[in-house]
Structure formats: structure tokens, C-alpha cells
Amino acid sequence: MKVRESLENYTFILPAITIFSIFYVIPFIWVFQLGLFEWDGISFTKVFVGLQNFKEIFFQDRSWWQSMWNAGYITLIALTFQNILAFMLAWACDREIRMKNFYRVIFFIPPVLSEVVVGMAWRFIINDIDGANIINRMLMGMGLGSLAHNWLSDPNTALTTVALVHCWKGFGWGFLIFLAGLQTIPRELYEAARVDGANAWQSFKKITIPLMIPVVVLVAILTVLGTMQVFVLIVSLVGGEFAGHTSVPVLRILASMRGSSRFGYACAQGITFGMVLIIISFIQYRFSKKGR
Amino acid sequence: MRFKSLFLGVFVLFSILGCSENKIDSKPTVNIWHWMTDRDPAFQELAKKYESLYGVKINFELYAPSDAYSQKIRAAAQGTNLPDIFGILGEKRDFASFIKAGHILDITSYMEANNNKWKNSFFPKALAVNEFSKGNSYGIEPGIFGVPIDIMTIQMVYNKKLLGQLGLNPNRPPKTLQDFLDIGGKIRDAGMQGLVSGWGEVWMVDCLANDYAFNIMGKDKVLATIRGEVPYTDEDWIKVLSVFKQMQESGVLAQGLVTMINKSAEQIFANEKAVFAFNGSWCVNVYKGMNPDLEYGAMLPPEASGRYPMSIWGGAGSSFMVNARSKNKEEAVKFLVWLTDQDQQAYLAQTTNNLPANKNSLSKIPEVLAQFARGMDYATHPNVWGVSEFSLVIEALDRGIQSIIIGEKTPEQVAGEVQKVKEREMAKRRAK
Numbered sequence: 001m002k003v004r005e006s007l008e009n010y011t012f013i014l015p016a017i018t019i020f021s022i023f024y025v026i027p028f029i030w031v032f033q034l035g036l037f038e039w040d041g042i043s044f045t046k047v048f049v050g051l052q053n054f055k056e057i058f059f060q061d062r063s064w065w066q067s068m069w070n071a072g073y074i075t076l077i078a079l080t081f082q083n084i085l086a087f088m089l090a091w092a093c094d095r096e097i098r099m100k101n102f103y104r105v106i107f108f109i110p111p112v113l114s115e116v117v118v119g120m121a122w123r124f125i126i127n128d129i130d131g132a133n134i135i136n137r138m139l140m141g142m143g144l145g146s147l148a149h150n151w152l153s154d155p156n157t158a159l160t161t162v163a164l165v166h167c168w169k170g171f172g173w174g175f176l177i178f179l180a181g182l183q184t185i186p187r188e189l190y191e192a193a194r195v196d197g198a199n200a201w202q203s204f205k206k207i208t209i210p211l212m213i214p215v216v217v218l219v220a221i222l223t224v225l226g227t228m229q230v231f232v233l234i235v236s237l238v239g240g241e242f243a244g245h246t247s248v249p250v251l252r253i254l255a256s257m258r259g260s261s262r263f264g265y266a267c268a269q270g271i272t273f274g275m276v277l278i279i280i281s282f283i284q285y286r287f288s289k290k291g292r
Numbered sequence: 293m294r295f296k297s298l299f300l301g302v303f304v305l306f307s308i309l310g311c312s313e314n315k316i317d318s319k320p321t322v323n324i325w326h327w328m329t330d331r332d333p334a335f336q337e338l339a340k341k342y343e344s345l346y347g348v349k350i351n352f353e354l355y356a357p358s359d360a361y362s363q364k365i366r367a368a369a370q371g372t373n374l375p376d377i378f379g380i381l382g383e384k385r386d387f388a389s390f391i392k393a394g395h396i397l398d399i400t401s402y403m404e405a406n407n408n409k410w411k412n413s414f415f416p417k418a419l420a421v422n423e424f425s426k427g428n429s430y431g432i433e434p435g436i437f438g439v440p441i442d443i444m445t446i447q448m449v450y451n452k453k454l455l456g457q458l459g460l461n462p463n464r465p466p467k468t469l470q471d472f473l474d475i476g477g478k479i480r481d482a483g484m485q486g487l488v489s490g491w492g493e494v495w496m497v498d499c500l501a502n503d504y505a506f507n508i509m510g511k512d513k514v515l516a517t518i519r520g521e522v523p524y525t526d527e528d529w530i531k532v533l534s535v536f537k538q539m540q541e542s543g544v545l546a547q548g549l550v551t552m553i554n555k556s557a558e559q560i561f562a563n564e565k566a567v568f569a570f571n572g573s574w575c576v577n578v579y580k581g582m583n584p585d586l587e588y589g590a591m592l593p594p595e596a597s598g599r600y601p602m603s604i605w606g607g608a609g610s611s612f613m614v615n616a617r618s619k620n621k622e623e624a625v626k627f628l629v630w631l632t633d634q635d636q637q638a639y640l641a642q643t644t645n646n647l648p649a650n651k652n653s654l655s656k657i658p659e660v661l662a663q664f665a666r667g668m669d670y671a672t673h674p675n676v677w678g679v680s681e682f683s684l685v686i687e688a689l690d691r692g693i694q695s696i697i698i699g700e701k702t703p704e705q706v707a708g709e710v711q712k713v714k715e716r717e718m719a720k721r722r723a724k
Binding site for chain 1: 359362366369370382383385386389390392393395485488490491492493494546547548549550551552553556560565566683684686687691692694695698700716
């Protein structure tokens with residue numbers, strides 16, 4: 001009877017397991033397998049090189065690690081600036097304020113726009129030759145003319161500019177998830193706290209933050225996974241890797257595939273990148289469990 | 293009885309319809325995949341004309357943008373379901389890989405039939421891009437494997453009106469690097485932008501660097517560098533890299549050039565905000581669409597040295613290859629012969645403003661396009677050199693030039709870094 005029940009249960013999840021295996025597990029194994037070969041992506045013959053591609057990534061490919069560093073920097077800004085902004089706006093919209101539905105719609109517009117469109121629009125806003133030069137004009141208007149410069153073509157500001165545009169585009173997702181999370185907190189808790197004499201800050205600290213931790217972890221994991229894979233925005237903002245200053249892992253993988261025709265190496269880069277993301281997500285998950 | 297008659301009637305009717313359908317199907321259909329959005333309406337028009345003339349259906353399928361097309365072709369090659377005719381985007385190395393995998397038909401015999409009639413109709417340099425000569429480094433049997441549809445040259449263009457506003461003769465663009473650098477100060481004083489180009493996408497940086505390498509040290513030394521016989525730290529290479537430093541310091545380069553995408557560069561030049569642009573001959577069509585009144589001319593990059601002639605990248609702009617596994621090979625070749633004939637080439641040139649690959653079709657093209665065509669005398673291309681540089685070396689060189697332009701590195705530093713990459717790649721090759 002028990003065996004039959006187990007079999008029945010497995011039958012129910014079989015379609016999901018099959019689809020997951022076909023579209024996730026098998027391609028992952030296949031990509032790993034390709035990472036062990038030197039292959040140009042066209043020939044029918046591949047040369048087995050063992051772990052040579054992985055060895056090259058870990059010990060020789062400085063550009064790869066620079067791109068990881070750059071993606072990490074953008075992710076750090078997204079994790080802090082973008083998510084704090086999203087949380088604060090969600091918190092504000094969760095309260096009884098006028099036109100809150102209007103704000104909810106407005107804040108969700110950037111995420112639904114294509115990254116190419118966002119990149120082109122911001123290029124127009126930032127650049128002076130082919131754009132409106134709005135940022136620099138504002139700075140000059142505020143008497144900060146010395147800060148005005150070409151934000152995207154200066155190696156000191158290019159990556160940060162890209163990161164901030166990415167935050168502008170991405171904060172709407174966090175906003176939506178935070179808002180949904182805030183709305184699940186029972187209002188009675190706040191009323192009870194108010195009756196007990198708690199002020200707004202104490203309610204926020206003692207009720208909102210603890211109850212929002214699972215949501216914060218979810219948003220953080222999604223932010224890391226989404227931001228580390230950014231590249232379309234970079235291409236549309238600065239055209240590519242800009243002397244390595246805006247290089248990110250996906251652009252390096254594309255360069256290996258298209259520029260060098262090293263599909264095997266690109267697969268090895270993809271596997272390495274995937275493993276790094278899995279490890280980061282796992283660490284975040286463990287931390288959140290400890291935090292709870 | 294009535295039911296039987298009705299059944300028989302329907303059967304006969306379906307049989308007749310079925311037969312007629314079969315007849316339509318028996319007409320060969322030649323399938324062509326391409327990425328050229330601007331040329332698609334003209335291709336469709338020519339396909340209709342060909343079908344009406346010869347009864348062969350030509351099915352042009354457009355897959356854009358070019359990146360997506362490139363991936364589609366590779367995937368189709370792996371699955372051996374390439375169309376009858378297709379184009380390859382990439383370097384000669386990729387072209388060679390397709391040939392080695394048996395995907396591309398050797399069309400030498402067709403080209404050489406009737407005393408080289410078809411072959412002789414093309415610009416030799418356009419054909420050279422599709423040719424593998426004896427003893428080529430790719431290990432391909434000598435032959436012609438592609439048909440050039442149009443040609444291109446990558447040169448500089450100048451805005452006549454803005455040149456006049458700078459107090460210069462609008463019909464005499466700078467010929468030497470020094471003349472060009474001298475204009476930098478005037479451009480800065482007038483609040484204009486100098487040279488614009490898609491240098492954010494780097495391959496165009498590489499293109500200009502090669503032009504100056506040929507001009508400063510000559511073809512033999514450039515090829516010797518690629519073979520590893522001359523280091524990138526050589527004095528002449530330092531001079532090549534210094535050209536970019538000089539340009540930056542003189543003010544002749546537009547602001548933000550290193551992160552500029554070519555579409556933006558084209559827009560800036562078409563809007564008459566920049567005096568010069570570095571672009572391919574396809575720009576004629578682009579500028580016409582953006583600003584039909586734009587007055588400009590094409591010029592060679594100003595010479596940095598009188599020792600060797602200036603060279604520019606040029607040759608086949610786009611080419612079509614015939615699938616060696618196609619059952620419609622003969623029909624495919626026949627169509628390409630017709631497509632590259634004088635009349636069809638003239639039609640393509642007039643409707644798309646691209647330079648025709650057929651040298652007999654140049655008579656009816658606009659003057660600025662003719663200027664680009666004259667550049668073919670100076671044209672060269674990495675695909676005809678017979679040796680190819682490691683892609684990581686090219687990447688290091690391009691990135692290095694970007695670093696020089698933003699003042700981050702000196703030409704000597706970049707040369708040293710490029711040479712290191714070169715030595716590493718050569719060591720890897722030796723180890724294999």
C-alpha cells in the first residue's frame with residue numbers, strides 16, 4: 001500500500017521532473033561536457049582538453065576575473081541603493097497616502113521597459129553630443145559645474161553610472177515584492193504596538209523588519225542573480241566593455257563565443273559563472289536561516 | 293447509386309486538385325537566409341522577377357539582427373539543416389570552419405566556366421575575400437567558396453559645410469596626419485565635434501589601427517607581426533599607437549568616442565554636429581535616410597607616413613555561399629549568377645546605395661558612393677592576408693587603444709601588454 005502511494009506521488013511529480021530535467025539538468029550537464037572540449041561551434045569534431053579550459057579561467061584569464069569584479073560592484077550597488085530605495089518606496093506606498101495606486105504603477109514602469117530602450121534613453125539623458133546633457137546641465141544649474149563631465153566615457157564613473165541606471169531599471173521589481181510582503185503583515189500588530197506606546201520607528205524596527213526578513217532574502221537573491229547577468233544595458237549604454245571598465249561575465253562569454261570562436265571555453269566560463277551564482281545564493285540562504 | 297456517384301465525383305475532384313498541387317510543389321524552391329534588413333525589399337523584388345522569368349521560386353528569409361542571424365546559422369550548421377544559400381558573418385577562420393565541416397560548395401568551376409566569365413565580372417578584391425589561395429594557413433583546398441553580393445570600403449567622411457565654417461577648403465580634406473591634427477584646435481575653438489565613429493564596439497578601432505600599421509610599416513611587416521616574427525613592442529607599432537594619442541591630444545577626436553556606438557556616431561554626423569566620421573560605405577544609405585541634404589565627401593585616413601601607401605579595409609561587403617549538401621545546388625548557383633549580373637547589381641546599388649560587387653555596374657551610382665568605390669584601389673582586408681591574428685591579441689590591442697584615448701595608458705605600455713598576450717597565445721599554440 002505504502003509503495004503504491006509513493007508511486008502515485010512520483011507519478012504526479014513526474015511531468016515536472018521531466019520538464020525540469022529536459023530544460024535545466026540535461027543542458028547543464030551538456031554545457032559542462034562541452035566545457036571539456038576545444039570546439040569552434042561549427043565543426044563536427046571536438047578536441048578533448050579535460051579541465052584545461054577551467055584551469056585557464058582560474059589561473060590565466062585576468063579579464064574574466066575583472067569582469068566578475070565589475071559585476072560584483074554593480075550587484076553591491078543594486079543590493080544596497082536599489083533595494084533600500086525599493087523598500088522605502090514600498091513602505092511609503094503601504095501607508096495610507098494619496099494617489100498610492102498611481103505611484104505603484106509609475107514605479108513599475110522601468111522594469112517592464114526593454115533594457116535597450118532604457119540604455120538608449122539614459123544615454124540621451126546623460127550624453128552631451130548625441131543627447132540632452134540633462135545631468136550636467138542640472139549640476140551646472142546647482143553651481144556644481146566642476147563635476148560636469150562625460151559620465152559614460154570616464155573610466156572612473158562609467159561603471160557606477162551603468163550601475164545606477166541598472167538600479168533605476170530594476171528597483172520596481174523589489175518595490176513590488178516588498179509591497180506584497182508588507183501587506184501580509186497583520187495590521188493588528190501595529191495597532192497593539194501603538195496601544196503599548198510604541199512610536200513609528202519602534203514599530204518599524206520591532207515589527208516590520210523582523211517580519212520582512214524572508215522577503216528581503218528573496219529580493220536579495222533575485223537581485224544578485226539578475227544583476228550579475230546584466231549586459232544588454234551595458235552594450236546599449238557604452239557599446240561594450242570599454243577598455244575593460246564595463247566588462248561583465250556575460251560579455252566575456254559572448255566574446256569567447258563570437259570573437260574567438262571558442263565555444264568550449266565559453267561553456268566552461270558559463271559553468272564557472274553558474275557555480276559562482278549558486279554558491280552566492282546558497283550562502284545568502286544559509287545566512288537568512290541563521291538570521292531567523 | 294447517387295451516393296456512389298457523389299463519392300466518385302469528390303474522389304476525382306480531389307485527385308485532380310492533388311495532382312495540380314503536386315505540380316506546383318515540383319517547382320524547385322531555393323531558400324536563402326540573410327540578415328540584411330536594408331536590402332530585403334530589393335531582394336524580394338528580385339526574387340519575384342526571377343520566378344517570373346525562370347519559374348524557380350526564390351524564398352528570401354530575413355533573420356535580424358546580425359547577432360541572432362549568426363547564431364542561427366551556427367545552430368543550423370550543427371543540425372545540417374542549412375538553407376540552399378546563406379551568408380556567414382565572422383572572420384575567415386569561421387568561414388574556413390564551415391568549409392572544413394562540408395557545409396559550403398566550392399564554386400570555382402562555375403566561376404571559371406566560359407573563360408572565367410562570371411569570375412571576371414567581379415572586383416578582384418571582392419572575390420579575394422571568398423577565396424582560399426594555395427598554401428593558406430587554414431588548411432583549405434584552394435578555391436572560391438562564396439559569391440560577393442556587394443562591396444564595401446571603410447574610410448573617413450567629412451562634412452563640407454563644417455569644414456568651410458572652420459575656414460578650410462570644403463573640397464580639400466586633410467591629406468596628412470599633421471594637417472588633420474592641426475584642425476583639432478580649430479574644431480575645439482569652434483565648439484564642434486571632430487571625428488566620430490563606433491569605437492565603443494571596438495572592431496572599428498582595430499580597423500583604423502590596421503590602416504595606420506600598413507601606412508607606417510607596410511604590409512610585409514604587419515604580416516610578419518601576425519606570424520610572430522616582429523614584436524608589438526617594435527618602434528613602428530609604437531608609432532601606430534601614438535597616432536591615437538596624438539589625435540586625442542590635438543582635440544580632433546569627438547568627446548566620448550571610446551563609448552560611442554556606431555548608430556550614435558552616424559546620427560551625430562548626419563545631424564552636422566561632427567566634422568569627420570570613420571565609417572563604412574554602407575553609411576551612404578544611412579546618412580541619406582537621416583539627412584538627405586547632408587553635404588559630405590569620402591576621404592582616405594590622413595597619412596602618418598610617406599613610406600608606404602595608406603590602406604583601408606575593403607572588399608566583399610556581404611557574400612552568399614551555396615550549401616554543399618543542398619539538393620538544389622545547381623539552381624542555387626544559377627540564381628547567384630543571375631543576381632550578380634550587371635542589371636541586378638545596378639538595381640541593388642540604386643535601391644540600397646551599396647556598392648555593387650559587379651565592376652560593370654558602377655556607372656549609375658551617386659558621386660559619394662563612387663568616392664567610396666575609388667577607395668577599392670587602396671583596399672585590403674584581414675580575410676585576404678592568409679594569416680590571422682589571435683583574437684585575444686586583437687582584443688588586447690583594441691582595448692589598449694581605448695585606454696590610450698582616455699589617457700589611462702601610454703602607447704609603450706599598451707604595446708608591452710599586447711606583446712605579452714601574443715607570446716602567451718603563441719606558447720599555447722606551440723604546446724598543441
